[in-house]
Amino acid sequence: MKTKSFLALLLALLPLCRIVGQQTLPRLQVAENQRFLVTENGDPFFWMADTAWELFHRCDREEAAFYLKKRAEQGFNVVQAVALAEIDGLNSPNPYGETPLIGNDPNQPNPAYFSHVDTVIKMAAAQGIYVAMLPTWGDKVFTHSWGKGPEVFTIENARSFGTWLGKRYRDQSNIVWVLGGDRNPRKGSSDEAIWRSMAQGLVEGMGNEKRALMSFHPQPAAPGGSSNWFHRDEWLDFNMHQTGHCANQPTYQKIRHDYQLQPVKPTLDAEPLYEDHPNCFNAKELGYSVPEDIRRIMYWNVFAGAFGQSYGCHAVWQMYTPDREGINGPLRPWKEALDLPMAHQVKHLKNLMLSRPFLSRIPAQEMIVDPQEDDEHHVVATRDREGSYAMVYFPTGKVIGVDTRSLQSKTLKATWYDPRTGYQIAAGHISSGPDCRIHPPSAGQDWVLILDARPSR
Numbered sequence: 001m002k003t004k005s006f007l008a009l010l011l012a013l014l015p016l017c018r019i020v021g022q023q024t025l026p027r028l029q030v031a032e033n034q035r036f037l038v039t040e041n042g043d044p045f046f047w048m049a050d051t052a053w054e055l056f057h058r059c060d061r062e063e064a065a066f067y068l069k070k071r072a073e074q075g076f077n078v079v080q081a082v083a084l085a086e087i088d089g090l091n092s093p094n095p096y097g098e099t100p101l102i103g104n105d106p107n108q109p110n111p112a113y114f115s116h117v118d119t120v121i122k123m124a125a126a127q128g129i130y131v132a133m134l135p136t137w138g139d140k141v142f143t144h145s146w147g148k149g150p151e152v153f154t155i156e157n158a159r160s161f162g163t164w165l166g167k168r169y170r171d172q173s174n175i176v177w178v179l180g181g182d183r184n185p186r187k188g189s190s191d192e193a194i195w196r197s198m199a200q201g202l203v204e205g206m207g208n209e210k211r212a213l214m215s216f217h218p219q220p221a222a223p224g225g226s227s228n229w230f231h232r233d234e235w236l237d238f239n240m241h242q243t244g245h246c247a248n249q250p251t252y253q254k255i256r257h258d259y260q261l262q263p264v265k266p267t268l269d270a271e272p273l274y275e276d277h278p279n280c281f282n283a284k285e286l287g288y289s290v291p292e293d294i295r296r297i298m299y300w301n302v303f304a305g306a307f308g309q310s311y312g313c314h315a316v317w318q319m320y321t322p323d324r325e326g327i328n329g330p331l332r333p334w335k336e337a338l339d340l341p342m343a344h345q346v347k348h349l350k351n352l353m354l355s356r357p358f359l360s361r362i363p364a365q366e367m368i369v370d371p372q373e374d375d376e377h378h379v380v381a382t383r384d385r386e387g388s389y390a391m392v393y394f395p396t397g398k399v400i401g402v403d404t405r406s407l408q409s410k411t412l413k414a415t416w417y418d419p420r421t422g423y424q425i426a427a428g429h430i431s432s433g434p435d436c437r438i439h440p441p442s443a444g445q446d447w448v449l450i451l452d453a454r455p456s457r
Contacts, residue, residue, distance in 0.1 A: 025125050025174040028213055030237055034264040036307045036359055037213070037238070044358035047268055047308025048350040049078035049132060050343075051317045056117045057085035058319040060095035064120045070338050072127035075347025079129055080217075080270065080310060082181060083117060083165070084136035087318065087327070088148045104152050106161040114168065125174040132176045132270075134217065135165055135202075138183025141194055158194045159201035166205020169212075177202055178270075180217040182242065185229050192229055199235040213237045217270055220244040223257045231261055238307070242271035246280040247293040250374040252304035259305035259363065266307040272297045274312035275342045276331050283329055291341045295419050295446055296376065298349055299393040303380040305363040311346050313337050348422035352391070352448065360385045367392070369401030369435050383407070391417075392449040397440040404432040408453035416441050417448040424450075 026039035037045040050071050055064060071079060084090060084100050093099050094116055102108035124131050139147025141158075153161070169175050179198055185191035195216065203211060214235050216226035224231070225241035239258045243251040251269060258267035273279075275294050279286035298309045315330040315337035322333060330337075353361070364383040367390060372378050379400050383390035387408040394400070404412060414427035430436055430451075440447040 025128065025130065027173045028130065028176060030213070030266060031359055033359060035266055035305070037266060038359070044354060045077075045308075046350045046353050046358070047078055047310070048076050048346055049080050049270070049308070049310040050076045051271065051274070051310060051312030052079045052081050052319075053134075053137070053317045054085055054087060054319045055079065055081040056083060056120055057087065057089050057092075057094055059120075061116070061119060061123075063095075063319075065123055066335070067338070068120075068123050068127045068129060071343075072129055074343050075350055076311075077129055077350075078132055078176070078308075078310075079124060080132040080134070080178065081120075082134040082137050083114075084140055086137040086139065086147070086181070089137060090140065090150065090152070091148075101152070104150060106152055106157040109161065109164055118168075121169070121172055121175065125172070130174045130176060132178050132215075133169075134178045134181050135162065135198060136181055138181035140181075141191060142183050142186060142189070144183070153194050153198075155190060155193050155197045158198040159204075162198040162201025162203075163205040164201075166202040166207075168205075170206045170210045175212050177212055177214040178217050178240070179214070180226070180240075182217060182219055182271075184219045184221055195230075196233065196235075199233070203235060215240045215270075218242055222254070224254060224261070225258070225267075227258050227261055227265075227267075231258075231265065232263070236265070238266035238268070240268065240270040243269050243273075243297065243301075245273050245277050245289075247273060247289060248296070248376045250300075250378070251297050252300040252378070252380060253374070255301050255304040255306050256363070256365075268306040268308050268310065269297070269301045270310045271312060272301070272310065274314045274317065275340050276337060277312075277314040278329055281328060288331065291345065291420075292446065294342045295345065295349075296395045298346070299395070299419065299446070299448070300378070300380055302349065302353060303363065303382040303391065303393050304365075305382075309346075309349065311342060313340055313343065345420060348417075348419055351422060352417055352419075352450075356389045356391075356450075357384050357386070364390060364406065367403050367406065369403050372400075388453050390451045392438065392451070393446070394438075394440045394449065395446045397443040397445050397447060399437060399439050401435040402438050402449075403434050404430075404436055404451060405434060407432060407451060409455075411454050413452040413454065415450040415452070417450055419446055419448060 031038045098113040100113045143149035218225045227239045230236045315334045320330040364381040367381040381392045416425040
């Protein structure tokens with residue numbers, strides 16, 4: 001019996017052994033031009049996140065290790081997860097029988113619950129992954145019709161909870177804090193004050209010398225996302241959107257809105273349409289999302305000026321298994337869903353954007369000559385501010401005119417980039433001009449045209 005007990009102890013400790021001696025990830029910070037994120041070493045950072053809201057709440061250490069290893073292999077560098085989780089996160093215990101608050105009191109966090117959170121965050125760091133950590137899902141502030149709550153936060157205890165979290169994780173370099181949790185502040189309520197108080201507590205707990213980046217995750221909103229309420233708040237380092245779960249919405253418009261705001265702050269879509277999600281929550285009439293829907297949103301947003309992009313899978317965010325009640329009809333268990341097509345394709349977007357000068361990239365919609373509708377055919381362009389390259393995304397392969405005169409040379413090297421595979425097809429050279437008619441390799445499929453200016457001699 002002693003031997004069996006010893007072996008059981010060893011097996012339980014294996015996930016912890018893997019994180020001993022981990023290499024500390026460099027902290028993230030806003031780039032000098034206020035448009036992008038960089039590491040504290042100055043290296044460009046393209047945010048390629050997966051949405052794993054229930055990671056801390058529903059996964060044990062072995063499952064968390066499996067999940068993080070898979071996502072790292074697929075090219076993800078951020079996971080979005082919630083401490084006080086959405087799915088009855090206060091009263092339904094984690095795999096070790098622990099709930100996050102003693103007596104559901106934010107003034108009394110349960111160290112045993114957060115010990116598991118500690119381990120998962122360190123596991124993520126060992127895989128080169130940053131954690132975009134939500135202190136709480138928004139239903140603990142405002143339950144509304146789809147949350148279980150209970151509502152436990154006040155202006156006072158939000159600050160103390162934030163301070164406790166800030167102190168606990170101030171030395172963990174791979175954390176980005178995200179307030180909000182799928183709730184928009186209500187007019188005439190204390191919601192904004194509660195979130196600001198929690199942000200103040202986090203800053204106090206971390207100390208300015210070790211302050212992690214912070215943002216806010218809203219519901220779908222207009223014209224911006226987090227910027228609608230908090231853009232001028234000093235604690236808000238970059239803006240977030242949730243653009244909803246319908247296909248072919250002009251998500252790029254929301255990115256463009258934030259891009260034009262003053263003061264300048266980075267922006268991205270942190271919750272787009274998930275893969276394998278019922279379109280507009282209506283699977284019966286509209287079916288489920290497919291990879292083409294997801295790619296279109298991602299490339300639209302990044303080319304419109306976002307500094308990165310989040311991905312989500314409907315089964316994975318909720319860590320669905322057949323013995324759990326699924327939310328909004330997940331199609332398969334979460335471990336199987338980890339290998340859906342887009343999970344293997346997101347790295348092609350990250351690799352493409354980092355293949356050229358990154359911090360000087362700007363939106364370049366003025367390069368598109370022809371009038372366009374805000375539909376699935378909408379072509380978007382981005383380029384280097386110095387004119388060394390441009391990229392044009394064709395979501396359905398339609399022919400369109402492109403004005404290339406903003407690039408440095410009169411002769412441009414053309415390359416087609418396949419966003420499904422990352423393969424590149426040399427397309428020779430074209431002469432720069434005000435209306436170059438561009439014919440993608442195939443109609444009905446999405447392509448990226450890369451135009452590189454020839455170096456001047």
